[in-house]
Amino acid sequence: MTTLREAGGSFLWFREPAFNGVAISYLCDRVVYTGHSRFQRIDIIDTRLHGRVLFLDGVGQSAERDEFIYHELLVHPAMFSHPNPESVLIVGGAEGATLREVLRHETVKRAVMVDIDGELIEICKKYLPQWNSGSFEDPRAEVVVGDGRKFVEETDEKFDVIIVDLSDPLEDSPAVYLFTREFYTLLRDHLKDASGCVVVQGEGVSPQENTLHVRMVKTLEAVFPVVRPIIYSLHSFHRPDSHILATLQKDWQPEMPARRLEKAGMNLKFLSPEVMKAVFAVPPYLKQAYE
Amino acid sequence: MTTLREAGGSFLWFREPAFNGVAISYLCDRVVYTGHSRFQRIDIIDTRLHGRVLFLDGVGQSAERDEFIYHELLVHPAMFSHPNPESVLIVGGAEGATLREVLRHETVKRAVMVDIDGELIEICKKYLPQWNSGSFEDPRAEVVVGDGRKFVEETDEKFDVIIVDLSDPLEDSPAVYLFTREFYTLLRDHLKDASGCVVVQGEGVSPQENTLHVRMVKTLEAVFPVVRPIIYSLHSFHRPDSHILATLQKDWQPEMPARRLEKAGMNLKFLSPEVMKAVFAVPPYLKQAYE
Amino acid sequence: MTTLREAGGSFLWFREPAFNGVAISYLCDRVVYTGHSRFQRIDIIDTRLHGRVLFLDGVGQSAERDEFIYHELLVHPAMFSHPNPESVLIVGGAEGATLREVLRHETVKRAVMVDIDGELIEICKKYLPQWNSGSFEDPRAEVVVGDGRKFVEETDEKFDVIIVDLSDPLEDSPAVYLFTREFYTLLRDHLKDASGCVVVQGEGVSPQENTLHVRMVKTLEAVFPVVRPIIYSLHSFHRPDSHILATLQKDWQPEMPARRLEKAGMNLKFLSPEVMKAVFAVPPYLKQAYE
Amino acid sequence: MTTLREAGGSFLWFREPAFNGVAISYLCDRVVYTGHSRFQRIDIIDTRLHGRVLFLDGVGQSAERDEFIYHELLVHPAMFSHPNPESVLIVGGAEGATLREVLRHETVKRAVMVDIDGELIEICKKYLPQWNSGSFEDPRAEVVVGDGRKFVEETDEKFDVIIVDLSDPLEDSPAVYLFTREFYTLLRDHLKDASGCVVVQGEGVSPQENTLHVRMVKTLEAVFPVVRPIIYSLHSFHRPDSHILATLQKDWQPEMPARRLEKAGMNLKFLSPEVMKAVFAVPPYLKQAYE
Structure with a gap:
């Protein structure tokens, strides 16, 4: 069974909608903000790889590191x-x-x-x-x-x-x-x-x-x-x-x-x-x- | 509840190991080959976005479309x-x-x-x-x-x-x-x-x-x-x-x-x-x- | 980075639609059959935990082991x-x-x-x-x-x-x-x-x-x-x-x-x-x- | 492409380690607490289906609703x-x-x-x-x-x-x-x-x-x-x-x-x-x- 064991700590994921058949999931270190404006859902997440990322309606818009x-x-x-x-x-x-x-x-x-x-x-x-x-x-x-x-x-x-x-x-x-x-x-x-x-x-x-x-x-x-x-x-x-x-x-x-x-x-x-x-x-x- | 309903047909996914904190999952149309050679696990999958993809030990190597x-x-x-x-x-x-x-x-x-x-x-x-x-x-x-x-x-x-x-x-x-x-x-x-x-x-x-x-x-x-x-x-x-x-x-x-x-x-x-x-x-x- | 490393071999997953806010993904050993009848999508998968499972429109119907x-x-x-x-x-x-x-x-x-x-x-x-x-x-x-x-x-x-x-x-x-x-x-x-x-x-x-x-x-x-x-x-x-x-x-x-x-x-x-x-x-x- | 479109709002998931070949992911409404004690990682999440859930080292321990x-x-x-x-x-x-x-x-x-x-x-x-x-x-x-x-x-x-x-x-x-x-x-x-x-x-x-x-x-x-x-x-x-x-x-x-x-x-x-x-x-x- 241990061969199936996953790594410690990789639990919280932000999963982008897979419009095109590829689903991207971001390991989250912290959920900074989640809410809705009049126009869209807004999530700001500290992700492991990209640093802080802004998501609108679930889709990544821009990331701290690039x-x-x-x-x-x-x-x-x-x-x-x-x-x-x-x-x-x-x-x-x-x-x-x-x-x-x-x-x-x-x-x-x-x-x-x-x-x-x-x-x-x-x-x-x-x-x-x-x-x-x-x-x-x-x-x-x-x-x-x-x-x-x-x-x-x-x-x-x-x-x-x-x-x-x-x-x-x-x-x-x-x-x-x-x-x-x-x-x-x-x-x-x-x-x-x-x-x-x-x-x-x-x-x-x-x-x-x-x-x-x-x-x-x-x-x-x-x-x-x-x-x-x-x-x-x-x-x-x-x-x-x-x-x-x-x-x-x-x-x-x-x-x-x-x-x-x-x-x-x-x-x-x-x-x-x-x-x-x-x-x-x-x-x-x-x-x-x-x- | 219907707001949570996902799209029909997107069930079978090949999930690459998330070494770096981003997990990529490929929607699979067909599993063409799965096996192990003496050296590595080999998967060949017809993916929705990239066409046929060769994976070695779970990591994409090259894809039909690019x-x-x-x-x-x-x-x-x-x-x-x-x-x-x-x-x-x-x-x-x-x-x-x-x-x-x-x-x-x-x-x-x-x-x-x-x-x-x-x-x-x-x-x-x-x-x-x-x-x-x-x-x-x-x-x-x-x-x-x-x-x-x-x-x-x-x-x-x-x-x-x-x-x-x-x-x-x-x-x-x-x-x-x-x-x-x-x-x-x-x-x-x-x-x-x-x-x-x-x-x-x-x-x-x-x-x-x-x-x-x-x-x-x-x-x-x-x-x-x-x-x-x-x-x-x-x-x-x-x-x-x-x-x-x-x-x-x-x-x-x-x-x-x-x-x-x-x-x-x-x-x-x-x-x-x-x-x-x-x-x-x-x-x-x-x-x-x-x- | 190695702490994020996932286990070898857990790549192919069948993900049930998450109608209710819980998504169940089955590790697949083999895709036995995938197709559509006149009425529904049919998948038969050899899963790691439950043995062979019949899915209709992505939802598990019955499993070999139970x-x-x-x-x-x-x-x-x-x-x-x-x-x-x-x-x-x-x-x-x-x-x-x-x-x-x-x-x-x-x-x-x-x-x-x-x-x-x-x-x-x-x-x-x-x-x-x-x-x-x-x-x-x-x-x-x-x-x-x-x-x-x-x-x-x-x-x-x-x-x-x-x-x-x-x-x-x-x-x-x-x-x-x-x-x-x-x-x-x-x-x-x-x-x-x-x-x-x-x-x-x-x-x-x-x-x-x-x-x-x-x-x-x-x-x-x-x-x-x-x-x-x-x-x-x-x-x-x-x-x-x-x-x-x-x-x-x-x-x-x-x-x-x-x-x-x-x-x-x-x-x-x-x-x-x-x-x-x-x-x-x-x-x-x-x-x-x-x- | 629209057939692949997933439902609005189902982005943040807590994914339990799949020790046995079934991965359970919980749709998260709110991350209430995330941290480490001297002994274990502790996550408290408001999940969509089960209400508030306590996870230790990523594994659900008990849930508000049951x-x-x-x-x-x-x-x-x-x-x-x-x-x-x-x-x-x-x-x-x-x-x-x-x-x-x-x-x-x-x-x-x-x-x-x-x-x-x-x-x-x-x-x-x-x-x-x-x-x-x-x-x-x-x-x-x-x-x-x-x-x-x-x-x-x-x-x-x-x-x-x-x-x-x-x-x-x-x-x-x-x-x-x-x-x-x-x-x-x-x-x-x-x-x-x-x-x-x-x-x-x-x-x-x-x-x-x-x-x-x-x-x-x-x-x-x-x-x-x-x-x-x-x-x-x-x-x-x-x-x-x-x-x-x-x-x-x-x-x-x-x-x-x-x-x-x-x-x-x-x-x-x-x-x-x-x-x-x-x-x-x-x-x-x-x-x-x-x-």
Whole structure:
């Protein structure tokens, strides 16, 4: 019987819903917070492997030990693609880490973050201080609690860079209608000029699971002249993943953000000028999937 | 009660041992093979997400839907780093997919594969035909059933490229003593000349889990003048991963294999000349870990 | 990290749907059969603890190592409650084990088993031979593939004992409409005379989970003068469970089947005359739930 | 993909170690307490099905919704087997529920409880108030924090009834050496007179898993003239279970405690006079196992 004996102490597990036939269970050291906001179930767990993790409706959003990869790649390729980003709109991003990375750019004069879930923002402030690192207190930042789409529809303000930092568009999530051609057109029309850049969380890109990503790329290509995936992998997401950069600059090249990053001398943990170019390299199997 | 109801049909799961505090469970459509060889437990399962998967001692080794990524990256960066690879040694590689990729190089006159587990080779031949794709029948191939280290110790033959395709060096696995300085020195001494290249499976590279990878890089650096990680991510491995290239060519640059791949016009699914350069880009957090 | 190491070999698990907030996972030694009949998903698994287990729509139905408890208790209390059971109707019971126990009574001249799932019957014959033990070949047995309710509605035949051996009345199961007052009335009207007995699988009786059981008892009490739970526990069901005996004999007492069992000298593995009386003892918390 | 979608909210699970090849996972509503005492890991969890549950080293000990069954059956058959129990020794029993049931007997003048884990006692007082229900404050109760065996070895006091309420004798548990012939002899020698009774938690009694139980019965039979299992099933233990009564009364019969319970008019939730007799009925398969 002893051959069946499991290790001492591995009892409490957070089991993500297995939408795709793989169930990921996280060994929990501590349940930091569990509750429901008006919009979603929120769990914050100290996990053994990934450190503190934020789960929304049971799905991991970002993890203490590798959120820097997600957020550096969401923010800096877009920001460094723009010659002089002064005004930035973030749709979603309740944790405050996207805002944190945006504000590292000294060119930025104004960063507006619109997230529908005000309770989530407060919970993240309280339990995930590493994520925002004080960015909510920056005088350049404005936080709006409200529906991101409605905000864009109603505002006359235009932006240099727009960053869409949303959870997966699951059927019941508040984010589902933010993945449409109409919404992307709305974003394009709120870019200040022909240097404008948009970046969105771009979903999985593995050979197994890229349908949603490919659909997003194609939807964006109907609206923007240049659309380029940013490919990366996060241990805490347990799959190859992506963001998608869309810009009005017809002559955009990966060398442009790489060169600007080098010049800025910004000290990043995942991105270097060399890595900046590398993340835009698309494997042939994925290129084929776009055709 | 209905809110707790789970989906119909998701009953049979293959649960990998959770060494690191994350347990991965694969929904099984069919158990193709379960048994023990002299060396290890072998399971071949048709999983919902990854297609057919080979597990050794419960740990996923390669999966139908993305094994091409693993094997292209293990073989071609090394092969294209050599100006004219005629003789190749593969240590491990029972599935036959490493041999398959090696034999795509027309320069190759002789490829010797040494795997300790003859039963596993036969089982892979029978149940994983996609992996070898007939490579075992190629007249240039020789398969030796035996201890890889002992083979290298005893042979006088030297090779242009040596590929080490082994499972994780878990305590009880047959592979554990193949990750030492002594073994790497042995490999170096069996390279034919100063163009010689070695490549090994390089373990995880996430911020969470890179200790073993870093130790391997450092061990290899004690033996070879140039050691470069090849960074990739496989959905079926559920984490950022790596191979490690080590070569005697002191002037080696990523552009070299990229250019040769372009010239060869080899039609790969993951690697293009652009991707060949990208996989050698090392994020700063990992560079720091090497210091 | 080694403290997290799990035991070798415990990889393949059959996970029952966790309708009630407890998930039971069975370590699998072998998947014997997996498929779908017209009515339900069928899995037959060699489990480590319970031996071979039949699962319908993911829920364990009976297990090699303790099915005798379930079937002895379903059949013999009812059969020995009747002074001379000659004709028996079994509704459900595809595995053949209920029929097996019925045919041990030498008084029986005719036993009709009606199960809607003919494919399931054939699969059980093939993979669960212990369950039927040749009872399908007994000349006294007649097997009808068809809807149990419809069979009872349409037949003029009457029976001494009627045994309802159905899976849980889950929403989507074929059995759901066989737990109603109308159906129980139909059964009563097909009993031959005032000695007639009906027995049904009676669901869980724990303090945690007895709603369905209590509802069944009350529904039966609206139709029969005497209704008595038979309380037992099966390791492979992982909870306290029950059958329910309903009879037209107004003076029925537990001593009656106990005495007849003693006289018959039938060699059972779970039931003795003493145990026959004991299974009718109802704990106060459950008596209260009936009020 | 939606067919694989699991129910909302079922994310946090407490997974018991699967010693025997069945893994039980409890859906958690709240983690009430997690920590280590000097002797064991302690988790107190509000589970969906069983209410609040105490786990020691990952194994469920008792649950809010059915602990009354465990404790009534551990205490009252032994207490009512004695004609006039005035002094009672409890070995183990940190939760205080065994003490609670003992003190319901008005004959009791002194109840000594010896548990090795003082931290556990305090944690149970704080988080499991239903279990002790104020019994620790009863002037008849004395709580000793110490090694139960050593206490018995060193004391000259003798008792009418001795109750051994310990967790499973797992290899590493503090309880392992309390299941030996030497310890049982020690207990016998601390019974006041020929009416003395001992009762111990008796382990699983299913056909699948009764080895430990049978060994305990036989060990006790080497020391006591009358040894009788008390058979029951607890939903929160997920298997058929037992206690074992051992007494010096050679003429002991189940009717004796049943009659005394009736006379006492004690209002219990699981035990009635009828059920008191029933729990002593031993199925033939288990009788055979004793031979």
